[in-house]
Amino acid sequence: MLKGKTAVVTGSTSGIGLAIARAYAQQGANIVINGFGAPDEIERERAGIEADFGVKAHYSPADMAHGGAIATMIEETEREFGSVDILVNNAGIQFVAPVEEFPVEKWDAIIAINLSAAFHAIRAALPGMKQRKWGRIINTASAHALVASPFKSAYVAAKHGIAGLTKTVALETATFGITANAICPGYVWTPLVEKQIPETMAARGLTRDEVINDVLLHAQPSRQFVTSEEVASLAVFLASDSAKSITGVILPIDGGWTAQ
Numbered sequence: 001m002l003k004g005k006t007a008v009v010t011g012s013t014s015g016i017g018l019a020i021a022r023a024y025a026q027q028g029a030n031i032v033i034n035g036f037g038a039p040d041e042i043e044r045e046r047a048g049i050e051a052d053f054g055v056k057a058h059y060s061p062a063d064m065a066h067g068g069a070i071a072t073m074i075e076e077t078e079r080e081f082g083s084v085d086i087l088v089n090n091a092g093i094q095f096v097a098p099v100e101e102f103p104v105e106k107w108d109a110i111i112a113i114n115l116s117a118a119f120h121a122i123r124a125a126l127p128g129m130k131q132r133k134w135g136r137i138i139n140t141a142s143a144h145a146l147v148a149s150p151f152k153s154a155y156v157a158a159k160h161g162i163a164g165l166t167k168t169v170a171l172e173t174a175t176f177g178i179t180a181n182a183i184c185p186g187y188v189w190t191p192l193v194e195k196q197i198p199e200t201m202a203a204r205g206l207t208r209d210e211v212i213n214d215v216l217l218h219a220q221p222s223r224q225f226v227t228s229e230e231v232a233s234l235a236v237f238l239a240s241d242s243a244k245s246i247t248g249v250i251l252p253i254d255g256g257w258t259a260q
């Protein structure tokens, strides 16, 4: 379905991004993976994508906190693969603390990586997409693009910002064969969720089990974690030609969380 296309998936050395990168490769797209991690593990993931799906896979070490590095990642992909057809802005970090104690450097990092990085990547990728009259921009937002939770001020602000950016880009690109959508997962069991458990225990004075059952899964009427593979299937559908009229949508995949 995506043979001949190239997908850049930011933050794809782990979790949701890795599942999306593998799902696009399964559909025949060449892939650029990005993110942090142990070099040998990243190389294993990259080589695994090529071996499993017979596509080309490159790794970009670009730091999503730096606009210049993001523009370079897009330029290099266009040079090496010929195009960036699908851009998934997925890299993200979290920090949990009351707003008056929220470390300023954590605020700045979350806004840079979870929000501004998407702007920089879209800005760099759009001219080529417009020229080719085809493009898919998929932003991994969150249920927190639609509703808030206490102690996550920077994350909620960044994800609400991503919703606004997505809608604006959708309007600017609607006549160019380009769509821009935001996927809003509820809780998905990934390192990002695991890491926030101790912080949430401290912020709310709860045990680990209480955080998992009474805070995380409490938000989701399904009482189940969403899986990375489910999110990846949605990303594949949004990249397909069947989804060409779906644009500017802020789409929950959250077990009913934001229906409440």
Ligand code: NAD
Pocket: 010, 011, 012, 013, 014, 015, 016, 017, 034, 035, 036, 037, 062, 063, 064, 065, 090, 091, 092, 093, 113, 114, 140, 141, 142, 143, 184, 185, 186, 187, 188, 189, 190, 191, 192, 193
């Ligand atoms: P994860 O921690 O497994 O993956 C995050 C990825 O981003 C990793 O590859 C990491 O290396 C990369 N990354 C972090 N900082 C980076 C930087 N400065 N430059 C480049 N890459 C960087 O987390 P995940 O849960 O898979 O999260 C992926 C996205 O999904 C995030 O945007 C997150 O906000 C969103 N999300 C996650 C959940 C969840 O419950 N896990 C729910 C809703 C939305």
